[in-house]
Amino acid sequence: MTTFRKIKETFRAFLLVVPLLLVISACRPPSEEKRFHVVTSIMPLSYFVERIGGNHVTVSVMVPPGGDPHSYEPTPKQMVSLRKSALFIKTGSGIEFELDWMPRILSLNPGLSICDASEGVQLIPMTEGEDVHGEEHHGVGAAHQHLHHQHAGTDPHYWLTPENGMIMTRNIARALAEADPSHKETYSANAAALIGELQSLDREIKEKIAGARIRKFLVFHPAWGYYAHTYGLEQIAAEAEGKTLTPVQMQHVIQTARKNRIKVVFISPQFNSSQAEAIAAEIEGRILAVDPLSADYQENLRRATSLFLKAGHE
Numbered sequence: 001m002t003t004f005r006k007i008k009e010t011f012r013a014f015l016l017v018v019p020l021l022l023v024i025s026a027c028r029p030p031s032e033e034k035r036f037h038v039v040t041s042i043m044p045l046s047y048f049v050e051r052i053g054g055n056h057v058t059v060s061v062m063v064p065p066g067g068d069p070h071s072y073e074p075t076p077k078q079m080v081s082l083r084k085s086a087l088f089i090k091t092g093s094g095i096e097f098e099l100d101w102m103p104r105i106l107s108l109n110p111g112l113s114i115c116d117a118s119e120g121v122q123l124i125p126m127t128e129g130e131d132v133h134g135e136e137h138h139g140v141g142a143a144h145q146h147l148h149h150q151h152a153g154t155d156p157h158y159w160l161t162p163e164n165g166m167i168m169t170r171n172i173a174r175a176l177a178e179a180d181p182s183h184k185e186t187y188s189a190n191a192a193a194l195i196g197e198l199q200s201l202d203r204e205i206k207e208k209i210a211g212a213r214i215r216k217f218l219v220f221h222p223a224w225g226y227y228a229h230t231y232g233l234e235q236i237a238a239e240a241e242g243k244t245l246t247p248v249q250m251q252h253v254i255q256t257a258r259k260n261r262i263k264v265v266f267i268s269p270q271f272n273s274s275q276a277e278a279i280a281a282e283i284e285g286r287i288l289a290v291d292p293l294s295a296d297y298q299e300n301l302r303r304a305t306s307l308f309l310k311a312g313h314e
Contacts, residue, residue, distance in 0.1 A: 035055070035056060035057055035058040036053065036056055036057045036058070036086070036087075036176070036179065036180045036183075037057070037058050037059075037060070037084055037085045037086065037087075038053065038057050038058070038059050038060075038085065038086075038087045038088075038089060038176070039059070039060050039061070039062065039081070039082060039085045039087070039088045039089070040059060040060075040061050040062070040088075040089040040090075041061075041062050041063060041069070041088075041089070041090050041091055041095070041097055041098055042061065042062075042063050042069055042091060042095070042097075042293055043061055043063070043064075043065060043293050043294065043295040044159050044292075044293060044294065044295065044297055045061075045089045045090075045091065045117055045159075045168075045172075046059045046061050046295055047295055047296070047297040048089075048117070048165070048168055048169055048172050048194070048297070049089060049172060049176070051190060051194050052169065052172055052173050052176060052187050052190045052191050052194065053176055053187065053190070054186060054190055056180065056183045056186060056187075057176070057180075060078075060081060060085075062074050062078060062097065062101075063097055063293070065293075065295070066269065066270060067270065068270045068271065069095045069096065069097040069270075069293070070095070070096040070097070071096065072097050073101075074101060079105075079108065082105060082108070082109050082112065083109060085109075085112060086111075086112065086113060086179055087112070087113045087114075087115060087175060087176070087179045088105070088112050088113070088114050088115070089115045089117055089172060089175065090102065090114060090115070090116060090117065091117055091118060091156065091158075091159065092116035092117060092118035092119065093118045093121075093123060093154065093155075093156035093157075093158055094153070094154065094156045095156045102114075113175070113178075113179055115171060115172060115174075115175035116171070117159075117168045117171050117172060118158060118167075118168075118171075119167075119171050120167045120170075120171065121158045121164050121167050121168075123154040123155065123156075123158060124154060124155050124158075124225060124226065124229055125153065125154060125155070126153060126154060126155045126222075126225070155222070155225045155226065157223045157224070157225065157226060157292055158226050159226075160223065160224060160226050160227045160292055160301070160304075161202075161226045161227055161230045161301075162198040162199070162201045162202040162205070162298075162301065163198075163202060163230060164226065165198045165297065166195050166198050166199070169191050169194050169195050169198070170191065170195075172191075173187045173188060173190070173191035197298065198298075201298055201301060201302070204302070205231060205301065205302075205305050206231065208305055208306075208309060209231045209232070209233070209305065209309065212233075212309055212312055213312060213313070214261075214312035214313070215232065215233050215234055215312070216233070216234040216236055216260050216262065216312075217233065217234070217235060217236065217262070217264070217266060217308050217311055217312065218236045218237075218238065218253075218256075218257055218260075218262045218264065218265050218266065219235055219236070219237050219238070219265075219266040219267075219268075219290075220237070220238045220239055220265060220266065220267050220268070220271070220273070220275070220276040220279075221237070221239050221267065221268040221271050221292075222235060222237030222239060223268055223292035224266075224290070224292070224304070227301075227304070233308065236256060236257075236260070236262070238253045238265070238275075238276070238279065244275065245275055250275065250278065250279065253279055254279055254282045254283060257279065257283045257285070258283055262283065262285070262311075263283060263284070263285035263286070263311070263314040264280075264285055264286060264287070264288055264307075264311035264314055265277075265279050265280045265283075265285060265286075265287045265288075266287070266288055266289070266290050266307070266308075266311070267287050267288070267289050267290075268289070268290070268291065268292055268293075269289045269291050270291075270293065273287060285314070288307055288311065290303070290304045290307055290308075
């Protein structure tokens with residue numbers, strides 16, 4: 001009788017616990033195995049995939065934080081992980097990592113679907129006007145840039161404006177829906193919400209910049225051409241074809257900065273800052289980092305806007 005009572009009590013306890021376990025299980029996010037695995041080439045693209053894909057995707061990035069997309073080489077582990085992926089999101093604008101590695105990635109993974117996030121983006125020429133090294137360059141549709149850089153033809157950094165971010169959102173949402181049609185409605189809804197946020201961000205930046213007194217800023221690595229073009233600013237870039245500046249080129253940069261009363265040299269954290277520091281010392285200014293590859297997309301553009309505006313008053 002005692003044994004029967006114990007069995008009965010155990011069974012009752014089991015019946016009480018089962019519903020609780022079911023509730024806990026339902027509240028858990030999908031497991032990594034059930035999520036759709038997506039690979040992106042750079043960190044900013046991962047932001048869009050995570051926002052649009054939500055709990056239905058897991059994202060890995062080829063060029064990690066701090067990595068230089070102009071020279072980064074993927075690890076063997078990263079190359080192996082591509083075999084578990086069905087979708088690769090690329091910038092499509094000519095960054096060296098993709099130019100060097102996409103053919104090899106595709107040859108090893110012929111079934112991998114590719115999304116070009118730049119589809120529909122109007123790429124702008126990399127050079128126009130008179131750069132800081134005293135050379136004449138001309139291009140179409142790239143106003144407010146003084147650039148001289150290693151990328152031939154067009155500027156690859158198109159993702160640094162909310163307007164282009166909206167185009168990227170649509171491209172990535174479409175690619176996710178094609179690869180994972182069972183969650184198409186979720187991807188569409190998440191994309192619509194993100195586009196609304198980017199529209200608000202664009203208005204916010206325009207309002208902040210509208211009253212700017214000084215509209216020029218000096219960067220060592222010319223990553224902010226689209227931003228300058230969109231918001232009526234002028235990016236003055238020091239870097240020449242991705243190479244170390246010669247003493248003559250350094251002097252041209254310093255003279256240009258003094259002429260424009262510039263006291264801040266903006267650097268990208270992925271690159272060596274020694275020459276930028278030397279320029280800042282000569283103009284009695286300082287260096288500040290703005291990251292073109294930040295994963296926190298919207299906050300990064302807000303931070304860059306504040307820093308550009310602040311630098312104009314120093």
